[in-house]
Structure formats: C-alpha cells, structure tokens
Amino acid sequence: MSVTSVPGFRANGIASGIKESGAPDLAMVATVDGAPVPAAGVFTSNLVAAAPVQISRRHLAKGQAAAVVINSGNANAATGEQGRADALRMCELTAQAVGCATSDVLVCQTGLIGIPMPMAPVEAGVPKLGALLTSDSDGGLAAARALMTTDTVPKTTRQHVDLPIRRGGTIGGMAKGAAMLAPSMATMLAVLATDVVIDSHRLTRALQTAVRDSFNALVVDACQSTNDTVLVLANGALGNEPIEGPAEYASFVDALTAACADLAQQMAHDAEGATKCVTLHVRGARNDHEARLAARQVASSQLVQCSLYGKDPYWGRIISELGVSGAVFDPEAVEITYGSHTVCRDGVACEHDELGVFELMQERDLRLLCDLHNGNGEATMLFTDLTHAYVDENMGTS
Amino acid sequence: MSVTSVPGFRANGIASGIKESGAPDLAMVATVDGAPVPAAGVFTSNLVAAAPVQISRRHLAKGQAAAVVINSGNANAATGEQGRADALRMCELTAQAVGCATSDVLVCQTGLIGIPMPMAPVEAGVPKLGALLTSDSDGGLAAARALMTTDTVPKTTRQHVDLPIRRGGTIGGMAKGAAMLAPSMATMLAVLATDVVIDSHRLTRALQTAVRDSFNALVVDACQSTNDTVLVLANGALGNEPIEGPAEYASFVDALTAACADLAQQMAHDAEGATKCVTLHVRGARNDHEARLAARQVASSQLVQCSLYGKDPYWGRIISELGVSGAVFDPEAVEITYGSHTVCRDGVACEHDELGVFELMQERDLRLLCDLHNGNGEATMLFTDLTHAYVDENMGTS
Numbered sequence: 078m079s080v081t082s083v084p085g086f087r088a089n090g091i092a093s094g095i096k097e098s099g100a101p102d103l104a105m106v107a108t109v110d111g112a113p114v115p116a117a118g119v120f121t122s123n124l125v126a127a128a129p130v131q132i133s134r135r136h137l138a139k140g141q142a143a144a145v146v147i148n149s150g151n152a153n154a155a156t157g158e159q160g161r162a163d164a165l166r167m168c169e170l171t172a173q174a175v176g177c178a179t180s181d182v183l184v185c186q187t188g189l190i191g192i193p194m195p196m197a198p199v200e201a202g203v204p205k206l207g208a209l210l211t212s213d214s215d216g217g218l219a220a221a222r223a224l225m226t227t228d229t230v231p232k233t234t235r236q237h238v239d240l241p242i243r244r245g246g247t248i249g250g251m252a253k254g255a256a257m258l259a260p261s262m263a264t265m266l267a268v269l270a271t272d273v274v275i276d277s278h279r280l281t282r283a284l285q286t287a288v289r290d291s292f293n294a295l296v297v298d299a300c301q302s303t304n305d306t307v308l309v310l311a312n313g314a315l316g317n318e319p320i321e322g323p324a325e326y327a328s329f330v331d332a333l334t335a336a337c338a339d340l341a342q343q344m345a346h347d348a349e350g351a352t353k354c355v356t357l358h359v360r361g362a363r364n365d366h367e368a369r370l371a372a373r374q375v376a377s378s379q380l381v382q383c384s385l386y387g388k389d390p391y392w393g394r395i396i397s398e399l400g401v402s403g404a405v406f407d408p409e410a411v412e413i414t415y416g417s418h419t420v421c422r423d424g425v426a427c428e429h430d431e432l433g434v435f436e437l438m439q440e441r442d443l444r445l446l447c448d449l450h451n452g453n454g455e456a457t458m459l460f461t462d463l464t465h466a467y468v469d470e471n472m473g474t475s
Numbered sequence: 476m477s478v479t480s481v482p483g484f485r486a487n488g489i490a491s492g493i494k495e496s497g498a499p500d501l502a503m504v505a506t507v508d509g510a511p512v513p514a515a516g517v518f519t520s521n522l523v524a525a526a527p528v529q530i531s532r533r534h535l536a537k538g539q540a541a542a543v544v545i546n547s548g549n550a551n552a553a554t555g556e557q558g559r560a561d562a563l564r565m566c567e568l569t570a571q572a573v574g575c576a577t578s579d580v581l582v583c584q585t586g587l588i589g590i591p592m593p594m595a596p597v598e599a600g601v602p603k604l605g606a607l608l609t610s611d612s613d614g615g616l617a618a619a620r621a622l623m624t625t626d627t628v629p630k631t632t633r634q635h636v637d638l639p640i641r642r643g644g645t646i647g648g649m650a651k652g653a654a655m656l657a658p659s660m661a662t663m664l665a666v667l668a669t670d671v672v673i674d675s676h677r678l679t680r681a682l683q684t685a686v687r688d689s690f691n692a693l694v695v696d697a698c699q700s701t702n703d704t705v706l707v708l709a710n711g712a713l714g715n716e717p718i719e720g721p722a723e724y725a726s727f728v729d730a731l732t733a734a735c736a737d738l739a740q741q742m743a744h745d746a747e748g749a750t751k752c753v754t755l756h757v758r759g760a761r762n763d764h765e766a767r768l769a770a771r772q773v774a775s776s777q778l779v780q781c782s783l784y785g786k787d788p789y790w791g792r793i794i795s796e797l798g799v800s801g802a803v804f805d806p807e808a809v810e811i812t813y814g815s816h817t818v819c820r821d822g823v824a825c826e827h828d829e830l831g832v833f834e835l836m837q838e839r840d841l842r843l844l845c846d847l848h849n850g851n852g853e854a855t856m857l858f859t860d861l862t863h864a865y866v867d868e869n870m871g872t873s
Contacts, residue, residue: 155794155819191791191823303791379861379865386866396588397588397699397701399522408522424523468862468863468866472784
C-alpha cells in the first residue's frame with residue numbers, strides 16, 4: 078500500500094531535524110537502479126510557485142526522472158534565488174545518493190512560506206536516507222509518514238491496472254494534505270509510481286485527467302498553494318506492450334484516477350476539526366463546466382459550511398450560492414436534495430420528512446444533490462464543514 | 476443623521492410582528508406629498524434574485540419613485556410566484572398609505588431565505604406605519620432601527636453636497652448589514668435620499684460609481700446575496716439648477732460616495748464577532764481591475780482572516796493569495812507592509828521591527844499594503860477576521 082507496492086521502486090523516510098519537533102520530515106522515492114524512467118507532473122497554478130516547483134518543472138522538461146526527494150517542515154516558498162539554490166542542492170545530494178543525474182531528481186517541499194530553508198539537516202539527512210532506501214513495504218510507509226504536516230494519518234494507495242498481461246500492472250502512491258481543514262500548511266503533495274510501460278507524453282495526459290477528477294474535485298483547489306505537486310514515475314518493470322491503444326490507455330487512466338481519488342478521499346476524512354464530509358453532486362447544468370462552477374461555489378461557501386457544522390439543512394444558502402456561481406439556470410426550476418430528502422423543488426420549499434432530515438444531519442458523511450434542470454452537465458465535489466477547530470488550527474503558524 | 480435629514484422626506488419604523496421577537500421590522504420612507512421623484516437603484520447580481528428585487532427593478536424602469544417600504548425578519552427569497560404577489564401587495568398597501576401609484580413604490584426585504592412571507596403583520600402594519608410617517612429625525616432613526624437583523628446598532632449618515640447654491644445640498648441615508656461577520660442574513664440594504672435636482676439617468680450613474688467604491692469594496696461582495704439593494708431618491712427640494720456640468724456632477728458623486736462609504740464603514744465595524752477591521756490597499760498592479768482582483772482574493776481568504784484573528788503577521792498567506800488572484804506580476808518584486816512595517820520585500824522576508832509588528836497586531840484597526848511593483852493600478856478593500864464568533868453566528872438559522 079504505497080509506492081513500494083510497485084516492483085522496481087525503493088523508498089524511505091527519516092527525521093532529519095528540519096522539524097524542531099523531531100518528527101519525520103525527509104522522504105525519498107527512487108528507481109531500484111537509479112535509472113531515469115518516464116515521469117510526469119501536475120503543479121500548482123499559483124503565480125507564486127515555490128522554489129521546488131520551479132526546479133521540478135525544469136527537470137521534468139525531459140519527461141523523465143529517477144528519484145523524488147520530499148521534505149515537510151518548510152515550504153521553501155517566497156525564498157527567492159537562495160530558495161532555488163537550496164532546492165537544487167537537495168536534488169544534487171539526492172542524485173549522489175541514488176546514482177543519477179541531478180536533473181533526473183524531482184523535489185517537493187511543504188511547510189511554512191517565507192522562511193529560509195534550513196540546509197544543515199538536508200546536507201546530513203539526504204545521504205543517510207539514500208542509504209536506507211528499500212523495496213520493503215516499510216520503506217513506502219515511512220516515506221508517507223515523512224510527508225505529514227497537520228495530517229493525523231499517513232495516506233497511501235495501491236491500485237490494479239487491468240492490462241492484457243499476466244496479472245496486470247500496479248499503481249502505488251502516497252500523499253499529504255488535510256487540504257481543506259488544516260491549511261495552515263495547505264500544500265497537497267502526492268507521489269505515484271507504476272510498473273507499466275508508457276511514454277511520458279501519455280503519462281502526462283493521464284495524470285492531468287486523473288488530477289482533475291480527484292484532487293481538483295476537493296473544494297480547496299489542489300492547484301492553488303505555492304507548492305502543490307502531483308508526480309508519477311513509470312518504470313516499465315511490468316514489461317507490457319507500451320500503452321498506446323485506447324482500451325489500454327483508458328484502463329490506465331481509470332486506475333490512476335482511482336489511485337488519486339483514494340488519496341483525495343483520505344485527505345477529506347483527515348481534515349482536522351471537520352465534523353462533516355459532504356459529497357456534493359450538481360446535475361442538470363448546461364454543461365460540465367458550469368456544473369463544476371456551481372459545485373465549487375456551493376462547496377467553497379463559508380455560510381454553507383457553517384450551516385453543515387450546525388446540522389442545519391438551510392438550503393436557502395445553497396440556492397443563493399448557485400445563483401452567483403456563473404452557471405445559467407432558471408431559479409424556479411432548482412431542486413435541492415439532502416440524502417434522499419428533497420427540501421426544495423421548483424426553487425421553493427417543498428413538503429419533506431423533517432424528522433428524517435434532522436436524523437440525516439447528525440451523520441458525518443452526507444450526500445447533497447442540486448439539480449438545475451437545464452441540461453446534462455454534472456460535477457461532483459467533496460468538501461467539509463467550517464468549525465471552531467478550523468479557526469483554532471489556522472490562527473497561528475506555530 | 477438619516478433620510479429625514481433631507482428636507483422633503485418622511486420616514487418611520489415599527490414592530491409589525493413579522494419578527495417573532497417583537498423587534499422593529501417594518502420601515503417606510505416617502506416624499507412629503509407622495510409625489511414621485513427621480514430614483515435609482517443598484518441590485519444584487521445574484522441570478523436567484525428575491526421577489527422584492529424583481530418587483531423593485533420593474534418599478535424602477537420608469538426612473539422614479541415616491542416611497543420605499545422595507546421589512547426585516549423575512550427575505551421573501553426563493554418563494555416563487557407567491558413571493559412576487561406578496562412583494563407587490565406590500566407596494567400596493569404602501570401606495571394607499573402614501574397616496575401614490577403602486578408602481579411608484581420600491582420594496583426591500585431581508586431575513587431568512589425560502590420561507591413564505593407572513594402577510595398578516597404586513598396588512599395591518601403598513602397602513603399603521605403610513606400614518607406615522609414624519610419629517611422629524613426620530614422618524615429617520617426609527618426607520619433605520621427597523622432594518623436591523625444581526626446588526627447591533629442602526630446605521631445612518633448625512634453628507635453635504637457642495638453646490639453653488641445657498642448652503643449646498645444634503646444626502647441622508649440608512650443601511651443594514653453586518654455583511655461580513657453575521658451573514659446568516661447576509662443581505663445589505665441601503666436607502667438614500669437627497670434634495671438636489673438631478674435626473675434619474677445621472678442619478679443611476681452616480682449611484683453605480685458610489686456603490687463600487689464603497690459597499691462593493693467590502694470583502695463580501697455587496698451584490699451577492701439574493702436581496703442586496705441600494706436605492707436613492709432625489710426630490711429636488713433644493714431647487715438648484717439641474718446637475719449637468721462635470722463639476723456639479725463630480726460634487727454630487729463625491730458626496731454620494733462619502734454617504735455610502737460612511738455606511739459601509741459602519742457595517743464593517745458592526746461585524747459581529749470581528750476582532751479586526753482591516754483596510755487593505757493594493758498598488759502597483761497593471762491596472763485598477765487587477766488591483767481589485769488581488770485585493771478581493773486576499774481579503775476573502777479564510778486563511779488570511781484566521782491569521783489576523785490570531786494576531787499573526789503571516790505574510791506568506793498573503794503572497795500566496797496574490798499569486799492566484801489573476802493579477803499579473805513578478806513574485807520577486809512584491810512588497811508587503813503591515814502598518815508602517817515592511818515585512819516582505821522583493822518577494823522574500825526582510826528585516827523588520829518584530830516588536831513593532833507584534834504591537835501593531837494587537838490593534839483592532841489595521842492597514843495592510845501590497846505593492847506589486849508592476850504598474851499604477853490600485854484598489855482598497857475593507858475586511859474583517861474569521862473568528863469563533865463568526866462560526867457560532869452562522870451555525871444555525873435561529
């Protein structure tokens with residue numbers, strides 16, 4: 078259940094001293110022999126991209142990588158030229174440890190913004206970590222633990238890729254991010270590995286699709302912080318025919334999406350302080366784009382989030398948010414359903430089982446449906462509530 | 476200090492029983508003789524516009540009005556055809572009380588969404604209120620009180636219009652809305668009156684400008700709820716030459732903007748639970764539009780708001796929000812200043828007086844400056860912090 082679930086990858090994680098708490102803070106994933114393999118990445122769309130994002134983008138221009146080095150405890154963002162030099166130095170140290178070129182190393186960092194990167198722990202820690210890389214499942218789990226910031230549990234996944242070869246391929250992965258509810262260090266990082274044979278161009282397209290339907294369907298856009306990064310390396314150890322046909326490509330995309338969605342679900346459930354985990358489905362929009370706009374508007378609403386925390390099925394706030402989302406619809410055609418209870422039909426209140434809704438609102442996991450009755454567009458979004466604990470978590474940086 | 480500060484207007488407010496608490500909930504403003512005068516309005520841009528917004532828009536098509544009737548305690552939003560009939564009935568009752576045409580009455584409502592309007596209190600209350608209309612200042616204040624929902628104080632204003640006649644003109648006004656911090660009934664309503672002679676076309680343009688630079692510079696867009704409305708009536712009692720020239724028009728716009736800004740400031744300071752009131756200035760954007768985008772993004776950020784509540788000058792969140800605002804700039808040119816303390820220069824942390832910043836963060840009123848160093852565009856936005864009290868206020872509808 079992690080990157081080491083995939084044949085031909087090694088990983089581990091240690092406490093290097095970047096975090097004053099002494100918790101694990103340095104992770105590495107690499108191919109067994111240090112050879113570069115096809116790789117792809119999706120990065121934050123934030124104009125203020127952190128140093129590791131700038132360096133990893135540059136290194137990925139070749140479409141290959143042999144290793145990924147990750148630290149928690151410092152984001153190395155808004156750190157200027159020195160930050161880039163520090164991120165590059167992490168790659169250089171990793172390359173020496175793994176036995177590859179510096180430009181074949183990708184780097185991810187997460188933590189506070191605007192604080193110079195402490196490099197002494199990195200200088201000592203990376204060589205030590207390189208010597209500890211292992212294909213054992215312990216290594217994959219230790220790597221996942223070293224990614225954690227406000228996460229309370231490590232997040233890992235393993236998915237089967239249905240291909241016409243032996244028992245099919247494998248995708249393994251790990252992630253950090255309690256993206257919605259503990260965003261004092263809001264960065265979302267994920268590193269995935271697979272043994273299938275696929276070129277970097279198709280790998281990139283597959284990753285973009287998978288991210289859109291998983292991490293980017295979390296309410297806080299996964300591509301917004303200074304450091305958000307999702308990476309995948311494909312070492313080809315499966316020895317399958319290269320994925321080129323539409324059927325094989327679809328199988329791979331499905332598995333990669335499932336891996337990312339599994340990690341995204343784990344993030345939502347680990348959202349600190351959240352008392353609700355809501356799956357919002359918008360349908361009946363003119364197109365999928367407008368459905369996504371509508372879903373994002375509702376899910377992002379502080380007012381809707383507060384209502385959910387208060388177990389109050391106040392659909393008035395939902396219809397109001399739909400109205401400013403940019404989606405086009407007839408307000409007097411809207412239908413809003415909590416679980417299986419429709420509380421608003423034709424844009425106005427309708428008779429419903431009030432006791433049933435009351436009982437439903439006590440649940441942690443909720444389904445919400447908004448039907449705009451104006452087309453076939455639909456979208457699903459996962460979000461949580463706004464709580465006292467959220468405010469506590471984000472009042473300070475310490 | 477209210478609409479009755481302006482010669483030729485009458486007003487009052489009563490408790491009609493719409494609110495179960497027995498607090499004042501019905502207000503009226505009218506010309507002394509019931510004659511229609513030039514009028515203008517700015518309404519919510521929400522697709523889900525409440526019944527009173529639909530009716531007032533229709534009535535304002537003629538560019539004139541004789542009276543405004545307002546209730547708190549129910550928004551009459553998401554109430555369909557019956558809601559429109561109820562809003563129209565309020566206009567009809569008001570017209571009978573004031574002695575004007577139904578189409579010369581504008582209507583505003585605020586409260587919970589999706590609940591049918593209780594009409595019995597309105598049927599009894601409007602005639603009673605009509606008989607109590609007075610030009611005394613007590614009437615203007617009582618009207619302002621009847622607008623309140625989660626407001627803790629009534630909000631009124633009086634501004635001088637500098638015109639080449641006698642002692643110039645007057646603008647009086649009232650508003651409700653603790654827009655940012657108590658948005659369980661997030662509606663922002665304002666009714667302004669003036670004695671200057673101005674046609675409805677110029678009055679409309681002037682109001683649009685005034686709203687943009689006041690209510691719409693509050694972080695929660697004043698034109699987003701289902702019911703937001705700003706109205707102005709100009710009865711011409713001053714007897715000035717009609718405002719046509721650029722100098723006189725500019726004087727009027729300045730005074731109208733000052734009136735709206737005064738009311739907006741009062742809203743920000745009445746934001747329940749807020750511990751900070753922040754004036755954010757963004758400059759150095761490519762143009763004013765991008766400066767507004769950047770200011771709105773920072774001011775809307777839950778993370779920035781939580782930092783301020785925690786008295787934490789965490790500028791990393793500010794630069795991160797600037798980066799996703801849509802404004803174009805060089806991240807390594809950004810300067811961020813708290814009060815007079817610059818904490819980020821060239822996009823990275825810089826030396827500063829930490830004790831001075833610590834002391835500054837204890838203040839209720841803060842100034843924040845973000846300089847993008849990429850042009851002459853600028854914008855100012857007023858916002859507050861995100862607190863436990865905000866969550867409490869918005870957990871339930873009761």
